[in-house]
Amino acid sequence: MYTSYKTPLLAITACLLWSTAFAGIKIGLPYTTPLLFAGIRFLCAGLILIPFWGSYKHNLFLFPRRTLTVFAIAFFQIFLLYMLFYLGMERVSGATGAVIIGASPLFTALISRMYSKKEKLTYIKLFAIATGTTGIALISLEGNLTTSFDIFEYWSGIVMLVACVVASSIGNIIVHYRDTGITPVALNSMQIFLGGAMLLITSLIFEGSPHISFSLDWALSLIWLTVMSAIAFSLWFYLLRQKGILVSNLNLWKFLIPVCGAFLSWLLIPGESPGPFSFCGMAIVAVSVLGFYIKVEV
Numbered sequence: 001m002y003t004s005y006k007t008p009l010l011a012i013t014a015c016l017l018w019s020t021a022f023a024g025i026k027i028g029l030p031y032t033t034p035l036l037f038a039g040i041r042f043l044c045a046g047l048i049l050i051p052f053w054g055s056y057k058h059n060l061f062l063f064p065r066r067t068l069t070v071f072a073i074a075f076f077q078i079f080l081l082y083m084l085f086y087l088g089m090e091r092v093s094g095a096t097g098a099v100i101i102g103a104s105p106l107f108t109a110l111i112s113r114m115y116s117k118k119e120k121l122t123y124i125k126l127f128a129i130a131t132g133t134t135g136i137a138l139i140s141l142e143g144n145l146t147t148s149f150d151i152f153e154y155w156s157g158i159v160m161l162v163a164c165v166v167a168s169s170i171g172n173i174i175v176h177y178r179d180t181g182i183t184p185v186a187l188n189s190m191q192i193f194l195g196g197a198m199l200l201i202t203s204l205i206f207e208g209s210p211h212i213s214f215s216l217d218w219a220l221s222l223i224w225l226t227v228m229s230a231i232a233f234s235l236w237f238y239l240l241r242q243k244g245i246l247v248s249n250l251n252l253w254k255f256l257i258p259v260c261g262a263f264l265s266w267l268l269i270p271g272e273s274p275g276p277f278s279f280c281g282m283a284i285v286a287v288s289v290l291g292f293y294i295k296v297e298v
Contacts, residue, residue: 007245010235011253017232019260021225028221031214033207034086039200041222042078045229046193053186069178070190077171077233078195083202084164091157100161102136102258105129107162108169109248115173118246125248131288132255138281169251176240176247184237192233255285 028037085101092100106129113120180187204210212218239250259282 007239007242007250008253010239011250012256014232014235014239015253015256016260017228017235019257019264020228022261023264024221024225024228028218028225031218032210032212033203035083035199035203035207036210036212037222038082038086039196039198039203041225041229042082042192042196042199044196044222044226045233046189046191046196048226049185049189049192049230049234053183053189066180066182069174069180070182070187071194073171073174073187074191074194074198076167076174077191079198079202080167081164081171082195082199084160084167088157088160088164091153092161100158101165102255103133104165104168104254105248105251106133107165108172108251111166111169112173112247116177125252128252128288132252132285135281135284135288136255136258138284169247172240172247172251175237176245184241185234188230188234188237192229252288255288259285 025037109125109129175187182190239245240247263282
């Protein structure tokens with residue numbers, strides 16, 4: 001196993017950055033449509049990484065297999081993931097969405113196990129997943145659990161969010177197990193740009209003519225989301241490309257995303273504050289993730 005202490009540091013940094021996306025999206029969405037906003041965000045994120053490609057910027061699509069792999073990553077990791085995320089969250093309560101998205105390490109562990117025998121479902125890993133998911137569920141109980149959604153829309157939203165998590169897991173597996181010969185930063189730039197282009201095209205089809213109410217809040221949220229996406233995905237791709245890394249183990253760090261996201265909402269959004277369930281949930285998540293890695297490293 002890849003045991004460098006750099007791994008948890010980079011993983012935590014990426015998850016902390018991703019946790020800020022909830023606030024950024026919430027600030028920017030009132031000024032435009034969801035898929036258009038997401039498409040612009042990822043197009044810009046892909047473009048700002050081009051100067052960091054190095055020698056790979058001149059041979060983007062020289063090899064068919066490389067091209068197919070990049071498109072597959074863009075499809076699962078950006079286009080399908082974020083389209084399903086936005087559509088699903090419109091149909092379910094925030095608490096329900098938090099539990100499903102927070103359970104992503106479970107789906108990743110199951111899918112990666114089907115792909116590779118190296119991805120073993122050990123008892124300690126299953127325990128960490130179970131306790132981590134329980135902690136996320138407790139944090140979500142602090143929110144409003146009531147919903148006025150139509151029952152069909154509600155369950156279709158749940159299916160979309162589960163599919164969203166599955167798409168993310170498949171994208172992670174492709175990045176880790178398919179060797180493209182491309183540096184993590186260049187690969188990330190390509191897939192983010194292509195995924196953003198797919199989202200923009202889908203936006204034009206389903207959301208109609210582009211409409212943006214320009215404001216300082218929208219501009220600042222777009223700038224932050226663009227920079228955050230470029231950095232966080234590049235860090236994650238770097239970790240996924242390490243040969244000693246197991247995808248299912250690495251994704252346990254994603255339990256930190258909803259925890260940090262909730263903490264930021266308490267700091268930034270008026271009227272939101274933590275309660276006993278939240279503190280218990282955070283403690284459980286911390287114990288499950290850190291306990292797993294301490295046990296594995298020892």
